[in-house]
Amino acid sequence: MRVLTIFCPECGEKALIKKSNRKHKELSDLYCACRDPECGHTFVLNLTFSHxxxxxxxxxxxxxxxxxxxxxxxxxxxxxxxxxxx
Ligand SMILES: [Zn+2]
Incomplete structure (x- = not known):
């Protein structure tokens, strides 16, 4: 099974999903944190059902x-x- 890989939009390093918030059965907010301690960027991605x-x-x-x-x-x-x- 493949695991979703998230990249930091600021520095391009891999990021971790810290928390997910299911807003709707087809929409979740993913709270992410950059793995690079020198960056430290935290951000939210939207995960939506397509088809x-x-x-x-x-x-x-x-x-x-x-x-x-x-x-x-x-x-x-x-x-x-x-x-x-x-
Ligand atoms: Zn980063």
């Missing part, structure tokens, strides 16, 4: 349930017949 490449498997049941809820009684019968034939 999905592969949807979460945890949402598949929700999707299925939404589909089932929107079926008419006739469509449900038909789906059931189709499933039983598998």
């Amino acid at each position: 999905t490449l592969m949807p979460s498997a945890k949402n598949k049941d929700t999707l299925l349930l939404d589909v089932i809820k929107n079926l008419s009684p006739e469509q449900r019968e038909k789906a059931l017949t189709l499933l039983q034939g598998m």
